[in-house]
Amino acid sequence: MDEAHTLSATEAAAAIRAGDLSSESLVRGCLARIAAREAEVGAWTHLDETNALAQARALDKAITVGKSPGPLHGIPVGIKDIYDTADMPTQLGSPLHQGRQPDADSGVVELLKEAGAVILGKTVTTEFALSHPGKTRNPHNLKRTPGGSSSGSAAAVADFMAPLSVGSQTVGSIVRPGSFCGIFAYKPTFGSITRRGMNLLSRRLDHVGFYARSVEDLALIGDATMVNDPEDDDMLAQPGRGLMDSLSNLNGFAPKRLAFVRSPVWDQADKDAQRTYEDYTRSLGNIIGDLELPPEFDRALEDHHLILNACLAAVFRREYKETPQQLSDKLKARIAQGIPLSASELVDATDRADERRRLLDRLFADYDAVLTPAAPGEAPADLTTTGNAAFNAIWTQCGVPAVNVPLLKGASGMPLGVQVVAPRGRDAKVLAVSRWLWRRAGNDG
Amino acid sequence: MDEAHTLSATEAAAAIRAGDLSSESLVRGCLARIAAREAEVGAWTHLDETNALAQARALDKAITVGKSPGPLHGIPVGIKDIYDTADMPTQLGSPLHQGRQPDADSGVVELLKEAGAVILGKTVTTEFALSHPGKTRNPHNLKRTPGGSSSGSAAAVADFMAPLSVGSQTVGSIVRPGSFCGIFAYKPTFGSITRRGMNLLSRRLDHVGFYARSVEDLALIGDATMVNDPEDDDMLAQPGRGLMDSLSNLNGFAPKRLAFVRSPVWDQADKDAQRTYEDYTRSLGNIIGDLELPPEFDRALEDHHLILNACLAAVFRREYKETPQQLSDKLKARIAQGIPLSASELVDATDRADERRRLLDRLFADYDAVLTPAAPGEAPADLTTTGNAAFNAIWTQCGVPAVNVPLLKGASGMPLGVQVVAPRGRDAKVLAVSRWLWRRAGNDG
Numbered sequence: 024m025d026e027a028h029t030l031s032a033t034e035a036a037a038a039i040r041a042g043d044l045s046s047e048s049l050v051r052g053c054l055a056r057i058a059a060r061e062a063e064v065g066a067w068t069h070l071d072e073t074n075a076l077a078q079a080r081a082l083d084k085a086i087t088v089g090k091s092p093g094p095l096h097g098i099p100v101g102i103k104d105i106y107d108t109a110d111m112p113t114q115l116g117s118p119l120h121q122g123r124q125p126d127a128d129s130g131v132v133e134l135l136k137e138a139g140a141v142i143l144g145k146t147v148t149t150e151f152a153l154s155h156p157g158k159t160r161n162p163h164n165l166k167r168t169p170g171g172s173s174s175g176s177a178a179a180v181a182d183f184m185a186p187l188s189v190g191s192q193t194v195g196s197i198v199r200p201g202s203f204c205g206i207f208a209y210k211p212t213f214g215s216i217t218r219r220g221m222n223l224l225s226r227r228l229d230h231v232g233f234y235a236r237s238v239e240d241l242a243l244i245g246d247a248t249m250v251n252d253p254e255d256d257d258m259l260a261q262p263g264r265g266l267m268d269s270l271s272n273l274n275g276f277a278p279k280r281l282a283f284v285r286s287p288v289w290d291q292a293d294k295d296a297q298r299t300y301e302d303y304t305r306s307l308g309n310i311i312g313d314l315e316l317p318p319e320f321d322r323a324l325e326d327h328h329l330i331l332n333a334c335l336a337a338v339f340r341r342e343y344k345e346t347p348q349q350l351s352d353k354l355k356a357r358i359a360q361g362i363p364l365s366a367s368e369l370v371d372a373t374d375r376a377d378e379r380r381r382l383l384d385r386l387f388a389d390y391d392a393v394l395t396p397a398a399p400g401e402a403p404a405d406l407t408t409t410g411n412a413a414f415n416a417i418w419t420q421c422g423v424p425a426v427n428v429p430l431l432k433g434a435s436g437m438p439l440g441v442q443v444v445a446p447r448g449r450d451a452k453v454l455a456v457s458r459w460l461w462r463r464a465g466n467d468g
Numbered sequence: 469m470d471e472a473h474t475l476s477a478t479e480a481a482a483a484i485r486a487g488d489l490s491s492e493s494l495v496r497g498c499l500a501r502i503a504a505r506e507a508e509v510g511a512w513t514h515l516d517e518t519n520a521l522a523q524a525r526a527l528d529k530a531i532t533v534g535k536s537p538g539p540l541h542g543i544p545v546g547i548k549d550i551y552d553t554a555d556m557p558t559q560l561g562s563p564l565h566q567g568r569q570p571d572a573d574s575g576v577v578e579l580l581k582e583a584g585a586v587i588l589g590k591t592v593t594t595e596f597a598l599s600h601p602g603k604t605r606n607p608h609n610l611k612r613t614p615g616g617s618s619s620g621s622a623a624a625v626a627d628f629m630a631p632l633s634v635g636s637q638t639v640g641s642i643v644r645p646g647s648f649c650g651i652f653a654y655k656p657t658f659g660s661i662t663r664r665g666m667n668l669l670s671r672r673l674d675h676v677g678f679y680a681r682s683v684e685d686l687a688l689i690g691d692a693t694m695v696n697d698p699e700d701d702d703m704l705a706q707p708g709r710g711l712m713d714s715l716s717n718l719n720g721f722a723p724k725r726l727a728f729v730r731s732p733v734w735d736q737a738d739k740d741a742q743r744t745y746e747d748y749t750r751s752l753g754n755i756i757g758d759l760e761l762p763p764e765f766d767r768a769l770e771d772h773h774l775i776l777n778a779c780l781a782a783v784f785r786r787e788y789k790e791t792p793q794q795l796s797d798k799l800k801a802r803i804a805q806g807i808p809l810s811a812s813e814l815v816d817a818t819d820r821a822d823e824r825r826r827l828l829d830r831l832f833a834d835y836d837a838v839l840t841p842a843a844p845g846e847a848p849a850d851l852t853t854t855g856n857a858a859f860n861a862i863w864t865q866c867g868v869p870a871v872n873v874p875l876l877k878g879a880s881g882m883p884l885g886v887q888v889v890a891p892r893g894r895d896a897k898v899l900a901v902s903r904w905l906w907r908r909a910g911n912d913g
Contacts, residue, residue: 254826337813337816361811366781366782366810366813369811369815371782381698
């Protein structure tokens with residue numbers, strides 16, 4: 024099957040289970056695509072064909088000897104290079120961690136392996152999953168950023184190098200690259216996925232999430248990874264709870280009440296993007312109405328950066344003193360902003376963030392979902408930046424599920440995503456509304 | 469029944485259900501005891517006999533018209549004056565809140581009322597549940613402190629003014645007064661009880677808990693109040709889960725493996741108390757062995773105060789500037805220590821505390837429970853202090869369930885408690901071991 028690498032994970036997993044496709048040929052297809060495109064796209068920081076093919080063959084063999092296949096049996100997944108892998112280096116996009124080889128798999132990699140996934144390789148992250156870009160380019164236009172920090176994970180899935188990848192979001196690092204690269208991106212409800220073995224920046228803000236080319240694929244990888252882990256203190260007791268089943272049950276679902284939220288950072292969006300989002304909202308007719316966030320959200324972005332910068336000052340204190348030349352100027356600037364912050368400022372900002380989180384759950388409770396920009400516009404034609412995460416910070420801070428649906432185009436024809444959010448815990452509803460919007464635009468899936 | 473006020477809550481509730489006792493006569497018994505003793509003990513900051521008797525009569529009437537009684541039907545409960553009550557003032561032990569009347573009940577009061585409890589009155593708290601004492605004296609010796617900050621709640625139950633009371637613990641405010649006053653005290657697993665409508669000092673450290681004169685009573689009030697509340701972000705999804713049933717199922721239970729932990733603050737205990745605890749441990753024979761906490765716990769107390777002082781600097785910023793004369797010197801000193809702390813110091817201290825929490829769950833996993841001092845000695849003969857909370861901070865910081873069992877006596881014959889702890893979530897086991905120790909000492913219950 025020459026086009027195996029273009030299959031969705033759900034399709035490929037079904038074909039593997041049915042004996043119509045081997046994991047080895049799927050992995051070979053992805054590796055061929057990577058061989059053809061990687062020099063231009065630069066999505067990977069570690070690839071080991073031998074290792075990937077060995078995993079695939081072992082999984083193919085397991086099926087022939089009658090082992091029951093896992094939900095991701097034989098499916099290649101790209102892993103952002105901030106998640107520890109026991110058999111691949113984990114270098115965090117920083118010269119300080121060049122060649123670093125962890126002893127153990129991170130929790131999410133462990134769960135993916137248990138589900139039968141092939142760990143295809145490590146994808147490029149910006150420096151420590153913050154703002155300083157890596158080598159990755161946008162597959163739709165090599166002069167443009169793929170977004171970040173999950174740059175390689177987004178580009179790899181967008182460019183058909185892998186059907187699935189793992190990213191992370193502390194401000195807007197999953198959803199924004201999804202918008203820029205024109206694929207589905209999913210940041211689950213806070214506490215849905217273990218962060219054991221992930222390079223943590225901020226316990227309060229860090230999320231694990233995914234890229235895929237279909238909504239079902241997001242549910243598939245979500246189900247495989249949403250398992251409580253007592254090592255991550257912030258985890259929900261029962262995360263996820265059967266997204267794929269919920270999505271099946273909601274197959275005929277159509278939303279009755281949606282809201283469009285411009286958010287307090289609306290002015291940071293391009294005029295073109297503003298018009299595109301407003302036109303799209305209007306096209307949905309009377310099931311959608313405008314919703315304005317109350318004043319409590321005005322300072323959300325400032326508080327977000329305060330919390331993050333305080334954490335960065337703690338995390339990078341030693342490197343900042345001892346090896347500042349190994350840190351980017353962007354990172355050093357953030358640490359420098361974090362150092363003078365007082366403990367009580369952090370307590371206050373965190374309290375306000377927590378209050379917003381509760382408030383948002385109540386404000387959104389009566390809507391099937393809320394639509395909002397995924398990014399302030401198309402991917403910037405500038406490889407020294409990863410773009411502006413302002414449209415993602417509130418949803419990260421409030422821990423709500425957020426999906427990028429690649430529905431729109433900007434003025435240059437580059438992708439522009441619609442972000443779908445809902446109260447915490449309503450991940451299945453967010454996925455169902457995302458699928459409904461996707462189908463309504465004339466797509467299968 | 470003249471001695472109704474000496475019944476345990478479980479006994480009284482059964483008598484009320486059986487029609488052998490009315491709530492009104494029980495409340496009258498408690499009020500009579502209070503009338504006789506309050507001038508000396510000073511446990512209450514607000515008492516309204518009319519209100520309490522009206523609640524009791526309404527509950528008695530509900531039974532006569534066939535309403536099914538709640539688990540605490542007709543049982544009087546004292547409420548520490550940091551929990552909002554809609555029909556009683558809530559003054560936080562501070563002149564700044566004199567006469568303050570909340571609009572709504574706190575979550576725990578709401579749940580107690582739903583369970584049928586009579587809210588008997590508000591008990592004395594130290595200033596803002598910190599160190600500056602109120603008027604309460606130790607019922608065993610009026611020259612001694614009852615401990616704090618839950619001073620009135622502990623003294624009221626110890627002095628048979630109420631069978632149950634609600635306290636709170638941020639460092640050692642439940643367990644230590646339990647030890648000083650010779651009653652059972654219970655700080656449940658962190659996140660077991662909603663803190664909505666409670667005056668919060670530190671989200672990371674604040675716990676709701678209880679006093680009683682029997683282990684069963686702790687389970688009874690725990691079951692009535694352990695209900696998830698989405699308004700408290702730190703709550704467990706399914707707290708408690710049937711302590712009374714678990715305790716029944718464990719009726720014949722005897723521990724096979726206990727540990728005795730001196731803890732890194734052992735040197736702060738009186739020599740007498742050290743000997744008493746060591747003798748007691750030896751008396752348990754070979755089911756108990758010494759366990760030393762690893763070096764990660766050496767700085768637990770320092771980190772605890774760092775986290776708390778940072779929060780106090782945030783909480784009391786305005787009062788410290790505008791009305792410093794309304795704050796005690798003890799509180800001002802803590803705020804002054806909190807103000808210069810940096811955000812990154814707070815991040816680091818919190819990370820270390822969280823790491824200890826995970827570590828403790830693992831270290832204690834193989835024991836039925838761990839025994840450790842509840843206090844450094846008898847209640848000090850000094851009414852200007854509430855004693856030293858050093859022996860409670862680790863267990864608060866680590867969020868583990870902790871029970872004071874009033875088993876021992878100090879050199880002056882004052883009570884000295886054994887603290888029973890276990891990994892988070894093992895509340896039923898802690899209660900079962902506490903009951904076993906209590907029975908083993910020749911008591912009923």
